[in-house]
Amino acid sequence: MKHIYTFFLTLGIFSFFSLQGQVPDKKIMDPSVYEIWKEIEGVKISADGQWVAYTLQPGEGDPQLALYEVATQQTKLFPRSDKASFSYEGSFLLFTTHPAEDSLKAQKRRKVKKNKLPGDTLGVYSLNSQSLTKIPNLKSLKLPPKWGDWIAYQTGKGKEDAHTLHIRELSTGKEDTLLAVTTYTFAEEGEALLAATEEKDSTQEAGVYHYNVEMKLWEEVWQEEGKYTQLSLSRDGTQASFIADRDTTEAQIRPYELCYWKAGQDVAQVLLDKASDRVPEGYSISPNQMPTFSRDGKRLMFGIRTQPIVEDTTMLEEEKAQVEVWTYKDPLLYTQQEIRSKSEKKRAYKTLIDLASNQVIGLSDTELPELMWGDEGNGEWAIGYSERAYQQEISWEGFARKDLYRVSMNGGALKLLKEAIGGSPQISPGGTYAYWYDRPDSSWKAIELSTGRELVLSGGISTPVYDEINDRPMHPYPYGVVGWLEGDNHVLINDRYDLWKVNPSQLTSPQKLTDGRAQQTMYRYASLDPDNRYIPSKGKILLHMANEVSRQQGYAMLDMESGELETVKQGDYAFTRRPQKAREADKLIFTQESFEVFPDLHITDLDFSEPTKISDANPQQKEYNWGTIELVEWTSLDGIPLQGLLVKPENFDPDKQYPMIVNFYERSSQGLHRHRAPEPHRSTINYSYYTNRGYVIFNPDVVYRRGYPGESAYNCVIPGVTKLRESGFIDPDRIGVQGHSWGGYQIAYLLTRTNIFRAAESGAPVVNMFSAYGGIRWGSGMSRMFQYERTQSRIGGTIWEYPLRYVENSPIFTLDKIQTPVLILHNDEDGAVPWYQGIEFFVGMRRLGKPAWLLNYNGEPHWPLKWPNRVDFNLRMSQFFDHYLKDAPMPTWMKKGVSPLQKGIEQGYELEE
Numbered sequence: 011m012k013h014i015y016t017f018f019l020t021l022g023i024f025s026f027f028s029l030q031g032q033v034p035d036k037k038i039m040d041p042s043v044y045e046i047w048k049e050i051e052g053v054k055i056s057a058d059g060q061w062v063a064y065t066l067q068p069g070e071g072d073p074q075l076a077l078y079e080v081a082t083q084q085t086k087l088f089p090r091s092d093k094a095s096f097s098y099e100g101s102f103l104l105f106t107t108h109p110a111e112d113s114l115k116a117q118k119r120r121k122v123k124k125n126k127l128p129g130d131t132l133g134v135y136s137l138n139s140q141s142l143t144k145i146p147n148l149k150s151l152k153l154p155p156k157w158g159d160w161i162a163y164q165t166g167k168g169k170e171d172a173h174t175l176h177i178r179e180l181s182t183g184k185e186d187t188l189l190a191v192t193t194y195t196f197a198e199e200g201e202a203l204l205a206a207t208e209e210k211d212s213t214q215e216a217g218v219y220h221y222n223v224e225m226k227l228w229e230e231v232w233q234e235e236g237k238y239t240q241l242s243l244s245r246d247g248t249q250a251s252f253i254a255d256r257d258t259t260e261a262q263i264r265p266y267e268l269c270y271w272k273a274g275q276d277v278a279q280v281l282l283d284k285a286s287d288r289v290p291e292g293y294s295i296s297p298n299q300m301p302t303f304s305r306d307g308k309r310l311m312f313g314i315r316t317q318p319i320v321e322d323t324t325m326l327e328e329e330k331a332q333v334e335v336w337t338y339k340d341p342l343l344y345t346q347q348e349i350r351s352k353s354e355k356k357r358a359y360k361t362l363i364d365l366a367s368n369q370v371i372g373l374s375d376t377e378l379p380e381l382m383w384g385d386e387g388n389g390e391w392a393i394g395y396s397e398r399a400y401q402q403e404i405s406w407e408g409f410a411r412k413d414l415y416r417v418s419m420n421g422g423a424l425k426l427l428k429e430a431i432g433g434s435p436q437i438s439p440g441g442t443y444a445y446w447y448d449r450p451d452s453s454w455k456a457i458e459l460s461t462g463r464e465l466v467l468s469g470g471i472s473t474p475v476y477d478e479i480n481d482r483p484m485h486p487y488p489y490g491v492v493g494w495l496e497g498d499n500h501v502l503i504n505d506r507y508d509l510w511k512v513n514p515s516q517l518t519s520p521q522k523l524t525d526g527r528a529q530q531t532m533y534r535y536a537s538l539d540p541d542n543r544y545i546p547s548k549g550k551i552l553l554h555m556a557n558e559v560s561r562q563q564g565y566a567m568l569d570m571e572s573g574e575l576e577t578v579k580q581g582d583y584a585f586t587r588r589p590q591k592a593r594e595a596d597k598l599i600f601t602q603e604s605f606e607v608f609p610d611l612h613i614t615d616l617d618f619s620e621p622t623k624i625s626d627a628n629p630q631q632k633e634y635n636w637g638t639i640e641l642v643e644w645t646s647l648d649g650i651p652l653q654g655l656l657v658k659p660e661n662f663d664p665d666k667q668y669p670m671i672v673n674f675y676e677r678s679s680q681g682l683h684r685h686r687a688p689e690p691h692r693s694t695i696n697y698s699y700y701t702n703r704g705y706v707i708f709n710p711d712v713v714y715r716r717g718y719p720g721e722s723a724y725n726c727v728i729p730g731v732t733k734l735r736e737s738g739f740i741d742p743d744r745i746g747v748q749g750h751s752w753g754g755y756q757i758a759y760l761l762t763r764t765n766i767f768r769a770a771e772s773g774a775p776v777v778n779m780f781s782a783y784g785g786i787r788w789g790s791g792m793s794r795m796f797q798y799e800r801t802q803s804r805i806g807g808t809i810w811e812y813p814l815r816y817v818e819n820s821p822i823f824t825l826d827k828i829q830t831p832v833l834i835l836h837n838d839e840d841g842a843v844p845w846y847q848g849i850e851f852f853v854g855m856r857r858l859g860k861p862a863w864l865l866n867y868n869g870e871p872h873w874p875l876k877w878p879n880r881v882d883f884n885l886r887m888s889q890f891f892d893h894y895l896k897d898a899p900m901p902t903w904m905k906k907g908v909s910p911l912q913k914g915i916e917q918g919y920e921l922e923e
Contacts, residue, residue, distance in 0.1 A: 035661070036635045039702045041885050043634075043688045045070040048627045050601075050611060052092060055590055056100045059597030061137060063094035063103055064611060066627055069689060070877060072111050077103060077135070078624045080597070080613060085624070091133060097159040100594075101138055102180045104161060106148060107131040125167050132163055134180065143183070149173050154196040160223065162194055162203055172208045177221055186221070188228060189214045193241055200247025204231070206238035218252055218278065220271070231271045232278045244303040248273040249365075251301035251310055254280070262320050266295040268312055270365075281310075281363060288370040292317060299358035304387030308365055309419070311387060313358025316376065341401035345791035362387075362419065371422040378415060378424070384441025386543075391459040392417040393427075393437050393444045400430065406808075408484070408796035414444060416459050427457050428464070432485070439543040442498035443514055449485035452476040454503055456514055467512050470520040473505045473527065481714045483799070483806035492535045493545045502545060507532050509553075509568075523568060524575060530558040533566065538591040538598070546570060552616075554587045555580070561641070561682040565589075565600075565618060579618040583607065584683040603685040605639035605657070605697070628687065635660040637701030641682060644733045646713065647725035653679040654710035654730055659701045662739075669744035669895040670706040671695060672731060672767070675753045677711045690880035692873035693750035693773055693835075695887065703888075705895075708734055712756070717812065719804045720759035720819045727756075728764060743768060744895040748887070750774055750835070750873065751843060752802055755821075758851060761832065762824040769894035771887055773835040774843045774872055776803075777851045778822040782844060783809050789841025789871070825854045831861035833890045835883065837870040863890075863904060885919065899923055 045068060052065040062078040075091035078084070094105040108114075109128040117127055132145040149164040150173075159180040166173035175191035178184070194205035201223035209216040217233035218241070232238070236256035243250050254267040271278035284294050299313030336344040347354075359374045360381045374381035374394055383392040394417050397410040404410050411430040417423070433446035433455075445456040445467065454467040454475060468475045480486035492502035492509060503510045507526030524533040535545065536552040545551065550567045555577070557563070564580030579585065582604060589600040596616045603609035608628050614621035642656045655678060659668070673695050686697040697707050710730040714722040735742045746769045749757045754775030761770055776782045785794045798805045798816075805815050817823055832855060836848025848864060855862035865883060867874045874880050892898035903918030912918070 037633050039634060039688060039699050041690065041881055043699070044690045044881060044884075046630065047688050049687070050609070050625060050627050052094055053590060053599060053611065054094055054096055055592045055597065055599050055613075056096045056137070057098070057593040057595070058100050059592030059595030059613075061096065061100075061103070062599060062611065062613060062624060063096070063105070064625065065092040065094065066625075067092070072108065075105050076625065078611075078613075083622070083624075088133060088135075095153055097161070097180055098154055098157055099159045101136065101159050103133075103135040103137060104151065104153065105133045105135070106151070107133050107144070129167060132165075134161075134178075136180075152194065152196060154201070155198045157197075157199055157201055158223070160201075162196065162205075164191060172210075175205055177203055184226075186226060186228065188219055188221075192237075193239060195241045195243060197243040197247030198245045200243070200245065202243055202247030204241045204243050204250050204252070206241055206252065208237070209235060218250070218269075218271075220250060230277070232269065239297060240300040242301045242303065244307040245305060246307065249303060249307055249310075250278070251303070251312070252278075253295065253297050253301070255297070262323075263294075263318060264297065266297050268295050268301065270310065270363075281368075282370070289314060290372060290375070293359070293375075296356075296358035298356040299360075302387070305385070306388050309362050309387055310365055311360060311362045311373075311383075314361050314372075315358055318355065341398055343405065343786070343791060343793055345786050345788070346404075347791070349789075349791035360392075364420075371419070373417050373419070373422060378417075381417065382437050383419060384437040384439060387419075389441030390419055391437075391441055392419055393435055393459070394424075395431075395435055404796070405793035406795045406799055408800055409449075414446075414457070416444070416457075416462070425462070427462060431455075436491075438494050438498045438501070440494070440498040445491070445501070447488040447491075452486060452488075454488070454491065456501075458514070465514055465516060467501060467514060468503055468510075468520075470512070470516070471503065471505065471510050473508070475503055475505050478506050481716070482801055482804050483716045484801055493537075494543075495547045496544045500547070502535065504534065509533055509535065523573065524553070524566075526555070532556045532558065533568075534587065536565070536588050538589070550616075552589070554585065556680075558680075561680065563683065567616070579621075582683060584609075584681075584685075604683045605685060606636055608685055608687065635702045636698060638662070639682060639697075641679060642708075642730070642734070644730045647729055648713075648715070648722075650713050650726075652711050652713065652726055652730065654708060655679055655682060656734070657697050657701050657707040657709075659704055659706070664737075664739050666739065667741040667744075668704065668706045668739060669891075670708055670734065670740045670746070671700060671891060671895070672708045672710070672727065672745065672747040673753075674710050674712060674727060674749055674756070675751075677713075678709045679711050690877070690884040692875060692880055692883075694753075695748050696884065699884075699888075705891075706734075706740060714804050716804050717806045717815050718819065720756065720763075720821075723756040724760055724763050727760065728766065731766060746770065746891050746895050748773075748891075754835075754843075758821040758832075759819065761828045761830045762821050763827070765829050767830050769833075769891055770830050771833040771835070771890065772851070774840055774848065775821075775834070775836075775851060776843055776847050777820065777825075777854075778847060779803065779805070779816045779820045780809060781850070782847055783816065785844045787842055788844075794844075822850055822854060825851075825860075826858055828855070828858075828860055831894060832863075833887065834862060834864045835873075836864065837867045837872070837874065839869050840872050842872040882917070889919070889921075 048066045048068050050064050051067050054063045060080045064076050066074045072090040073092040075088040077086045091105050091107045108130055129147040132148040134143040147165045149166050151163045153161055162177045164173040164175050172190040172192050175188045176185045190207045190210035191205045196203050203221040206218050215233045216235050218231040218238050220229040220231050238252050238254050240253040250271045252269050254269050255264050257265050265284040267283040268281045269278045270281045293314040296313035296315040301312040362371050378394040378396055381394040394415045395412040397412045400411040413429050414427045414431055414435050416425045416427050432449040435444050435446040443456045448455050456465045456467050476488050477486040489504035494501050501512050509523040511521040526533045533553045533555050536554045550569050553566045555564050555566050563585045566577045568575050583602040585602050586600040589598040591598050598614050600612055601609035611625040612621045612623050637657050637660050639657045642654050646652055688699050710727050712723050712726045734740050745767055747757050747767045748771040750773030754772040757770050757772045758775045758777050783798050797803050809816050834848050834852055838845050852864040867879045874883050889901045893900050899921035902920045905922050908918045
């Protein structure tokens with residue numbers, strides 16, 4: 011980073027003289043702005059709606075916690091702090107304070123040992139007395155989900171897992187402690203806590219302890235040498251379960267036991283162990299799934315696993331054959347199996363115990379691996395599915411069909427409901443229906459679990475419930491199920507614009523609740539209670555609204571009984587899709603943003619009548635030239651009306667000519683009101699940064715013709731660029747283009763068809779669809795075939811069906827036509843687009859003697875993630891465009907390169923005269 015920052019002065023001097031040769035009225039950005047611009051994170055509102063906490067996180071450096079008081083409209087700041095939570099009853103704010111980042115880095119440079127470095131501090135702030143208590147060396151913190159002003163926390167240093175646990179009553183400050191705690195958990199509603207310990211000298215045995223909040227004492231649930239994990243409490247805190255490993259040997263297969271305790275028992279009991287004949291043969295208790303209680307506490311659900319494969323520990327590494335065996339009959343590619351192997355080793359098959367009868371009921375197994383229940387475990391039915399018979403299809407379809415089963419929660423009996431469904435089944439909250447979006451039929455379907463009756467939920471809806479503008483050679487995606495009403499009596503389904511209320515029993519016709527299609531306004535439900543399983547059937551619900559024509563957004567209130575729909579907020583902004591509501595008050599937190607307006611926090615009543623802005627995260631923005639954004643329209647070469655975004659510098663003068671960068675992916679015009687703060691983006695130009703420095707930016711929408719994605723991009727982008735060239739304010743000789751991944755591919759294609767661009771940055775591009783077609787997406791292990799046949803690449807078939815399409819859409823075969831200098835970004839750990847695609851592009855350009863540069867950030871994935879790498883990439887990209895579009899001197903790294911000997915030492919940012 012040192013070399014980046016020492017270069018900022020030079021860059022700033024060049025920028026100063028490059029803006030039309032005039033002294034700007036406001037500041038010109040350089041990469042140092044990335045550090046100071048803040049994001050708002052971790053927003054919390056107190057139960058009574060009188061306090062709001064949020065974190066101001068700069069690009070680099072220490073966070074700052076802000077606490078806003080509604081009554082006084084005052085904000086208190088806590089330096090170096092974040093991770094705020096209000097206690098359930100709302101009298102206290104809990105947060106974490108970190109050591110100063112600069113100080114910590116300085117100590118690390120001095121090689122200070124980890125256990126000697128300063129630790130985090132727990133802040134306990136009383137909202138009533140406005141007093142702060144600091145508790146140093148914080149290791150962990152938990153709050154009860156739905157009760158009391160209590161906390162539990164651990165302090166200490168070092169790598170060991172066990173630390174003293176403190177349970178603290180916040181109102182009095184009194185604490186009880188338990189030594190050497192390895193894990194702990196609160197009950198959801200009952201006032202109880204469960205903790206596991208390891209042996210601590212002679213003062214305490216290993217075991218499990220229950221804290222009775224009312225009596226303020228620890229109760230011994232279990233005491234014996236061993237390890238205890240996956241602690242669980244019933245909702246009311248009167249029952250507990252955990253997994254025990256009491257074997258003191260080093261056996262590879264651990265003899266895990268499922269243990270259970272309830273209030274009134276002296277000690278817990280072992281419900282199941284390795285010797286139990288109630289565990290199916292070949293299975294044992296899984297240590298990887300936490301036991302959970304049904305909502306009524308009458309059932310205990312847990313996991314079993316197949317016996318793990320035992321490794322021969324007597325063999326030396328050099329004695330083992332290390333080979334991958336791939337077979338054409340494997341349901342999943344070997345690479346997918348390998349990616350999934352870690353989770354498969356931990357796979358647990360769901361099982362339950364009826365606590366009244368002590369009956370063990372198996373619900374899932376290797377033949378039915380996926381299972382879900384409704385009604386929070388209280389219901390009669392669960393559903394399960396298996397896709398194993400269809401898994402090979404994932405390679406070319408992108409998904410697998412599934413066989414759907416009904417499973418009895420009372421006895422485990424299975425019933426096949428439907429074979430080969432083309433969707434992912436869900437269960438309604440009350441456990442009455444299994445439902446899914448059927449991709450081949452483009453409709454929502456359901457099965458009534460008690461009768462097995464199949465229903466077409468969307469059958470009576472008069473408009474499509476699937477993507478109306480899908481241009482991929484695949485079954486379109488749905489607009490989604492909104493949710494269910496009480497008792498599973500109705501379900502709300504989205505179409506493109508509106509919400510439909512559907513009775514699954516089909517006794518009544520679907521009811522359209524909104525009328526957005528006429529105005530091309532999309533309405534979407536905004537839940538204000540994350541704990542509510544159902545959408546309210548009475549009273550008013552909040553909807554987010556967005557108009558496709560004007561791009562205005564806002565909110566509306568829908569009366570679920572009268573059907574009255576009232577717009578309560580609307581404007582030329584993008585608004586938070588899901589505002590945050592105070593639990594016990596009609597107060598909401600939302601944001602509104604535009605290209606010029608940062609999404610600061612606002613607080614309001616439910617009617618949005620008098621919203622108040624409560625944050626000012628980036629007051630420095632007014633010191634910088636920013637810019638404006640607008641929609642532009644043109645017609646593609648195919649005759650399709652198109653829209654795009656045009657971003658202009660703040661003091662735009664139509665009588666001058668500006669350099670322009672074209673940046674695009676697919677459709678982006680819906681992001682008209684999105685704010686774009688200065689940041690070192692991982693894959694795209696930063697709009698505010700470039701407009702500040704005198705560039706115009708054009709982001710065109712692209713509509714695709716199946717089989718011809720490259721030509722489609724040409725037909726959409728080039729006439730848009732041509733129209734802007736004809737406007738007179740764009741310098742026709744200073745137009746660049748930039749994009750990443752799918753955008754990077756389209757740019758590579760365009761360069762083989764046009765010389766309209768003077769410079770191009772193409773990130774992670776596919777240039778050879780033949781070689782890419784047979785490749786692997788290393789992040790998931792999936793074959794890339796489905797992407798080309800069905801999804802984004804839109805070819806529509808295999809290389810054997812449409813070989814010419816693969817040739818015509820592959821820039822590699824026409825690189826000799828390119829006359830545009832290209833900067834390529836492609837990292838060697840890219841799991842989405844094979845790295846060799848960027849290499850093919852670069853070595854082809856190099857062989858042809860055409861100007862090209864390749865940036866590879868070692869160990870980074872599809873884009874650079876580490877802060878220094880992101881800053882470096884953005885600096886090099888801006889130098890590249892400044893050189894070709896503003897006649898800036900060429901930097902050393904472009905002119906002479908950076909050799910392996912210089913790597914990480916000399917960056918070559920210096921400008922060559």
